[in-house]
Amino acid sequence: xxxxxxxxxxxxxxxxxxxxxxxxxxxxxxxxxxxxxxxxxxxxxxxxxxxxxxxxxxxxxxxxxxxxxxxxxxxxxxxxxxxxxxxxxxxxxxxxxxxxxxxxxxxxxxxxxxxxxxxxxxxxxxxxxxxxxxxxxxxxxxxxxxxxxxxxxxxxxxxxxxxxxxxxxxxxxxxxxxxxxxxxxxxxxxxxxxxxxxxxxxxxxxxxxxxxxxxxxxxxxxxxxxxxxxxxxxxxxxxxxxxxxxxxxxxxxxxxxxxxxxxxxxxxxxxxxxxxxxxxxxxxxxxxxxxxxxxxxxxxxxxxxxxxxxxxxxxxxxxxxxxxxxxxxxxxxxxxxxxxxxxxxxxxxxxxxxxxxxxxxxxxxxxxxxxxxxxxxxxxxxxxxxxxxxxxxxxxxxxxxxxxxxxxxxxxxxxxxxxxxxxxxxxxxxxxxxxxxxxxxxxxxxxxxxxxxxxxxxxxxxxxxxxxxxxxxxxxxxxxxxxxxxxxxxxxx
Numbered sequence: 001x002x003x004x005x006x007x008x009x010x011x012x013x014x015x016x017x018x019x020x021x022x023x024x025x026x027x028x029x030x031x032x033x034x035x036x037x038x039x040x041x042x043x044x045x046x047x048x049x050x051x052x053x054x055x056x057x058x059x060x061x062x063x064x065x066x067x068x069x070x071x072x073x074x075x076x077x078x079x080x081x082x083x084x085x086x087x088x089x090x091x092x093x094x095x096x097x098x099x100x101x102x103x104x105x106x107x108x109x110x111x112x113x114x115x116x117x118x119x120x121x122x123x124x125x126x127x128x129x130x131x132x133x134x135x136x137x138x139x140x141x142x143x144x145x146x147x148x149x150x151x152x153x154x155x156x157x158x159x160x161x162x163x164x165x166x167x168x169x170x171x172x173x174x175x176x177x178x179x180x181x182x183x184x185x186x187x188x189x190x191x192x193x194x195x196x197x198x199x200x201x202x203x204x205x206x207x208x209x210x211x212x213x214x215x216x217x218x219x220x221x222x223x224x225x226x227x228x229x230x231x232x233x234x235x236x237x238x239x240x241x242x243x244x245x246x247x248x249x250x251x252x253x254x255x256x257x258x259x260x261x262x263x264x265x266x267x268x269x270x271x272x273x274x275x276x277x278x279x280x281x282x283x284x285x286x287x288x289x290x291x292x293x294x295x296x297x298x299x300x301x302x303x304x305x306x307x308x309x310x311x312x313x314x315x316x317x318x319x320x321x322x323x324x325x326x327x328x329x330x331x332x333x334x335x336x337x338x339x340x341x342x343x344x345x346x347x348x349x350x351x352x353x354x355x356x357x358x359x360x361x362x363x364x365x366x367x368x369x370x371x372x373x374x375x376x377x378x379x380x381x382x383x384x385x386x387x388x389x390x391x392x393x394x395x396x397x398x399x400x401x402x403x404x405x406x407x408x409x410x411x412x413x414x415x416x417x418x419x420x421x422x423x424x425x426x427x428x429x430x431x432x433x434x435x436x437x438x439x440x441x442x443x444x445x446x447x448x449x450x451x452x453x454x455x456x457x458x459x460x461x462x463x464x465x466x467x468x469x470x471x472x473x474x475x476x477x478x479x480x481x482x483x484x485x486x487x488x489x490x491x492x493x
Contacts, residue, residue: 001046001132004066005039005159007032008073008080009053012489014349014379017166019485023440023447027164028054030218033155033171034072034099040153041125050159053080063091068132072099075356076377085112094137096128100188104357105374106140118142119188120174122152146190149174150197154204157211169218170204172196172235176222178257179360180281181294182322185222187358193226198238205242209249219254224278228266236269243274251426253277257297261306267313276426278310279318285339286332289325294360307343314424316475319345323399324353326389333398337405344418346479347486348406351379352399355386380489400493407490409454412483413461416476425471437474444477448484 010016017029032052039048049066051058063069069088073081078101088095089112098117102109106116115137117124124141131137155170162168175193176185208217225231243250252275260267260278282303283295290299310317319340323332340348354375355362365371370387380403382396405411448458458480465476 001043002065002067003039003042003046003048004062004069005032005035005048005050006058006069006071006084007035007050007052007054008071008077008084010076011079011378012492013076014486014489017482017485019488020481021166023443023481024166024436025439026166027056028052029166030169031160031165032072033169033220035070036155036157036159037152038070038072038098038121038125039156039159041122042129048156048159052160052164053084055161055164058084058087060087060091063088063093066093068096069093070096070098071102072097073101074099074377075101075104075375077101078374078377082112085109096137100184103188104184108374114139116140116142120147122149123147146175146192146194149194150200152196152200154207157207157213162211162213167216167218168208168213169220170201170208171220172201172224173221173226175226176257177226178223178297179294180283181292181361181364182353182355182359184356184358184362189222193223195227195230195235198235201235202238202242205239205250209246214249215251217250217252219252221254223257224254225256225260225263225266228263232263232266232269236266236273239273240269248274250274251276253279255279258282258301258303258306259297261301261309264313267310267315271314271424271426274426276314277316277318279320280310281320282307282345283320283322284325284328284332285335286325286327288327289322289332292325292327293322303339304343307345308422311344311419311422312424314426316347316419316423316479317345318347319349321348321350322353323350323402324384324386324388324390324395328390330390330394330398333402337402340406341411341415341418344415344422346412346415346419347482348415349379350399350403350406352382352384352395353386353388354381354384361386380493382493403490403493407483407487409452409457409483409487412487413454413457413480416461416479416483417464419479420465420469420472420476423469423472423475425469425475440481441477444481448480452484453487454480454483 012018042048051062094114096115097113098121102116103118119142123143173193173195175190177191179186256278258280287299321336355365356375365386372385375385388395449455465473
């Protein structure tokens with residue numbers, strides 16, 4: 001049996017890191033973890049091939065030489081997914097579609113997709129494989145309950161060309177205990193977090209190590225700290241032991257909620273395990289908008305104190321922010337800018353409020369007749385799918401101004417310095433100097449230091465970091481490169 005796995009292309013987005021990846025000669029930021037995990041369920045005697053369209057083109061021969069095409073995608077990949085499906089239809093190849101896009105929007109693809117896997121696939125794969133063998137594939141495969149991920153196998157890294165990626169990704173847990181109104185995680189992965197065992201996790205890390213990966217690894221969890229007790233007692237000590245035994249080959253980053261700052265032991269253990277970045281949905285400094293969004297975990301915290309504390313424990317905070325809440329007043333744009341600058345949130349992803357299917361916001365706005373189609377999935381798309389209370393033209397104009405202002409070199413490097421002053425450099429973080437690092441460093445000097453708009457700020461930060469905080473110098477170079485990407489995105493809005 002010949003199975004073709006296809007991962008559609010992303011457009012240019014905030015998180016695509018398209019402009020930053022050029023510095024390290026990589027094609028994509030992250031691999032298609034879902035597809036290579038699903039591939040582990042397929043019989044070993046089957047011929048399985050992956051085409052990640054973010055790294056290579058999908059050729060006509062790829063489709064013609066397959067018996068089935070498996071496709072997985074998120075909303076942001078919708079346009080590319082539609083094109084892939086069209087090609088498969090033209091060549092008469094049956095499609096098996098799964099992942100967030102198809103789970104939440106099966107009606108969009110009713111006339112073009114042959115078979116749907118709705119929701120999590122793990123407990124459906126044996127049945128799916130058997131039906132393929134017997135040529136009796138059903139139209140829909142779905143389980144009413146969320147699966148036990150303690151049985152999820154190690155992803156098939158062998159299907160990837162590891163040299164194409166800036167980072168690898170693995171998963172420890174699914175689900176988030178919080179229920180923010182604008183979020184669809186509860187619908188996709190549930191509010192009761194499910195976790196893998198520490199043995200599973202170490203097995204996955206070892207498999208990555210055996211595949212000769214030696215760089216950053218992203219834990220793709222909805223909220224990595226959803227089960228703090230298990231992390232502290234079992235999982236993190238196991239990771240620390242493994243990292244020490246292997247000379248700390250990986251640095252980790254993940255997503256957490258702001259209450260991370262309340263647990264010193266947890267922060268210390270994650271730091272010792274090799275985590276140096278966390279994404280946090282900070283959303284807005286306006287308490288009325290936080291209440292509207294059901295973001296009570298943020299209201300309970302002093303956000304500024306929490307941010308400073310997390311940074312002082314050795315973590316770079318990547319912040320998610322939203323404008324366009326019903327409660328937002330015209331002053332929100334200045335408030336967001338001041339909050340982000342004051343707290344040294346170097347990577348600040350600001351988007352206009354959207355309502356994904358499955359979210360409580362989608363249900364509410366559907367009743368209020370305030371929806372305009374589906375979300376694009378692009379965090380910096382000005383075409384929101386909701387009808388906002390604020391005048392749309394004013395919202396879009398001020399949003400564009402806010403993002404442009406945030407990523408002006410003067411403002412960006414101000415945040416970078418503010419962060420580095422408060423940043424605790426990991427003791428285990430020995431700079432791995434190879435061709436990739438040397439190439440990125442030289443390119444940063446040429447692109448940022450000689451021809452770039454940021455050359456004045458780049459050199460000031462370059463020498464400040466070199467003499468005042470030399471251990472943070474690699475971090476400074478890395479974030480300077482990120483800043484270039486974010487500025488390019490801001491300029492194209």
